[in-house]
Amino acid sequence: MLTVIGEGLVDVVQRSSGIQAHVGGSPLNVAVGLARLDHPVQFIGRYGRDAYGEAVAAHLKSSSVMLPVGPDELPTSVATALIDDDGAASYTFELAWELPGLADRLPLMLQSTTLLHTGSIATMLAPGASEVLAAVEHAHPLATVSFDPNCRPSIITDVDYARGQAEKFVRLADVVKASDEDLEWLYPGEDPLDSARRWLALGGSVGPAMVVVTRGARGPWGVNAAGEAHFAAPSVQVADTVGAGDSFMAALLSGVVDRGLDGAQNRQELRRLSAESLRDLLAHASRAAAVTVSRAGANPPTRAELARLEAGSVGSGTP
Numbered sequence: 001m002l003t004v005i006g007e008g009l010v011d012v013v014q015r016s017s018g019i020q021a022h023v024g025g026s027p028l029n030v031a032v033g034l035a036r037l038d039h040p041v042q043f044i045g046r047y048g049r050d051a052y053g054e055a056v057a058a059h060l061k062s063s064s065v066m067l068p069v070g071p072d073e074l075p076t077s078v079a080t081a082l083i084d085d086d087g088a089a090s091y092t093f094e095l096a097w098e099l100p101g102l103a104d105r106l107p108l109m110l111q112s113t114t115l116l117h118t119g120s121i122a123t124m125l126a127p128g129a130s131e132v133l134a135a136v137e138h139a140h141p142l143a144t145v146s147f148d149p150n151c152r153p154s155i156i157t158d159v160d161y162a163r164g165q166a167e168k169f170v171r172l173a174d175v176v177k178a179s180d181e182d183l184e185w186l187y188p189g190e191d192p193l194d195s196a197r198r199w200l201a202l203g204g205s206v207g208p209a210m211v212v213v214t215r216g217a218r219g220p221w222g223v224n225a226a227g228e229a230h231f232a233a234p235s236v237q238v239a240d241t242v243g244a245g246d247s248f249m250a251a252l253l254s255g256v257v258d259r260g261l262d263g264a265q266n267r268q269e270l271r272r273l274s275a276e277s278l279r280d281l282l283a284h285a286s287r288a289a290a291v292t293v294s295r296a297g298a299n300p301p302t303r304a305e306l307a308r309l310e311a312g313s314v315g316s317g318t319p
Contacts, residue, residue, distance in 0.1 A: 006122035033250025119148035243298025251288030
């Protein structure tokens with residue numbers, strides 16, 4: 001069982017052609033991405049007893065994501081995305097993030113979890129962020145942990161606080177993914193790749209096995225104990241970039257699970273992954289992101305769609 005903990009929300013997307021509403025939220029998108037890649041996954045998050053909340057639950061269930069936590073009395077969170085003429089998205093948010101009583105339910109909900117993913121607003125915004133950290137600490141002795149800061153400076157404006165929060169999760173994570181924009185904001189004036197190299201060292205022998213940096217059209221780069229790797233992003237007609245990083249994250253984790261490297265018992269083997277295998281993971285994740293940017297909204301690929309792309313139907317990328 002894979003578990004994703006974090007925010008679910010509704011993206012209200014504004015384009016020159018009109019307005020549409022889509023279910024989103026970075027962790028929620030990762031959960032859907034993992035489910036579409038045929039992994040059993042549960043989503044631990046919150047949503048309200050309102051029309052948007054019903055849409056969140058229906059969207060997750062339509063991709064066979066399990067929901068151990070039901071709706072609450074707060075409004076479902078909303079993100080408004082403004083899409084420019086180049087397809088890039090900028091966001092504003094109306095959020096409620098808390099998971100009261102989660103600690104008491106964690107032993108049951110996480111008892112069969114081999115991989116726990118979290119990130120984004122859920123790891124930064126009080127009061128829920130402390131509950132998420134406690135969940136990661138609970139899961140760490142038994143499960144692989146993954147983290148994507150997916151920073152939202154319009155919500156968490158204090159960069160020193162955000163940096164401290166991110167580093168708490170990095171120290172506990174086995175797989176870390178961040179965008180170059182995330183790292184540039186967290187560590188202003190520093191090369192994002194140098195920041196990623198420093199993150200790899202956080203936590204010492206129990207810190208990250210790999211740190212991956214997504215860089216848009218330049219393609220992802222990653223570092224692990226064996227070295228560094230890069231994969232050139234496949235060429236694709238971009239509809240928009242909504243959910244691209246989350247599709248990348250889901251496929252990266254799917255690659256780890258497909259190799260039998262999930263679970264704390266495989267932590268050292270994951271740390272021994274070769275640079276060539278790291279590049280293969282980057283390629284797999286890049287192709288998933290390419291499918292997502294080729295169509296509107298956070299719409300990650302199925303395993304069958306990704307397999308067709310792996311076969312070379314939309315470009316293979318080059319080192």
